Amino acid sequence: MFTVLDMAQPDKLEEAFEILTKRKNNTILGGCAFLKMSKKRIGTGIDLSRLNLDYIREDNGFIVIGAMAALRDLETNALLRDAFGGILSQSVRNIIGVQFRNGVTVGASVYSRYGFSDLLTALLVLDTEVELYNGGKMPLRDFLQKPYEKDILVQLRIEKNQRLAAFSSFRKSASDFAVLNIAVSNLDKQWTIAVGARPGRAVIAETASRALSQGHLSAEEIEAAAKIAADELSFGTNTRGTAGYRKALCQVLVKREIMEVLQCKSN
Structure with missing residues (x-):
């Protein structure tokens, strides 16, 4: 179990980034699903829930997904179920259970670059951009090759085009x-x-x-x-x-x- 010495709930991204970079062990908290498995000692845990980043919407030819949207949101969102053959909804629907998917955020899943991530695999075959608070916009494939730096993943931007896609995940058991x-x-x-x-x-x-x-x-x-x-x-x-x-x-x-x-x- 991880330890948090202090908590912050900033109202602005600028404030969140300032707290994040103030000390080495200050950390953004997403759903904390995988963080719970660690023994990390966090100085200040930064909760982004006041920043209204839990959206999925269309914007000028892109599907935009906020960092605080949950995996369950990807699974059930009508826009995503209809886009690209429903690949994003398919990629998350077999991850452990509904309660778990309600807690895991898109931002934490992508920013952490987990090797086991089903979502990253699906996102890679789409025209996906990552938007960071400090680092700006870049293709997902470039982001995955960058070394870890302290930043805040604000949203994903996926070009809404006629791309057809398919996804499969092989598991020994459902969970x-x-x-x-x-x-x-x-x-x-x-x-x-x-x-x-x-x-x-x-x-x-x-x-x-x-x-x-x-x-x-x-x-x-x-x-x-x-x-x-x-x-x-x-x-x-x-x-x-x-x-x-x-x-x-x-x-x-x-x-x-x-x-x-x-x-x-x-x-």
Whole structure:
């Protein structure tokens, strides 16, 4: 269990950032679901609930998701259920239970860059920007490669286009973390394949994505792209599966999700 010596509920982002950067062990508190599993000693815990960041809305061609929106909000929101084949709603609906998803926030999930995150894998195959209070806007893939810096994730911005996408997560049991998760999307014949829970952080299979985008989507080319994805990425071993098992599973799931996106297109 973590320890908090003091609490702050700022009314403005400027105030929240000032408190955050004042001391090394000051920390933003989201839903605290995973923080509860740690033994971290926090100087000042910063609660962002007064900043009205729990929104999901359209804004000038983007779907904008506030940092304090809960995973359950992603699951049930009508706008997200209809966008991109419902990939964001699908990516969170199997995470532990409803009570848990009501507590976990989007901002904490993305900013923490958890290796097991289903949501990050889905977001990577969409045109997603991260907006930070101090660091400004940047593509999600760039944010994931940056070193950790003290900042506040304000919102996500996802371009609302005609991208078709599909997501799958393989679990040993309904309440467990994923052994592997896969997301695939297509926009104007440009394909993106992302793999997460390797058990490392979600990444895009760049070579496989390019190969699929340049092909004619024959059965052989789809099979080849799935194999390329499995070969180009690194996989690790933990209690949920071996590296070899994850690699074999990756090829099967990538092929399956490519076919699912193609089925969506044909409909």
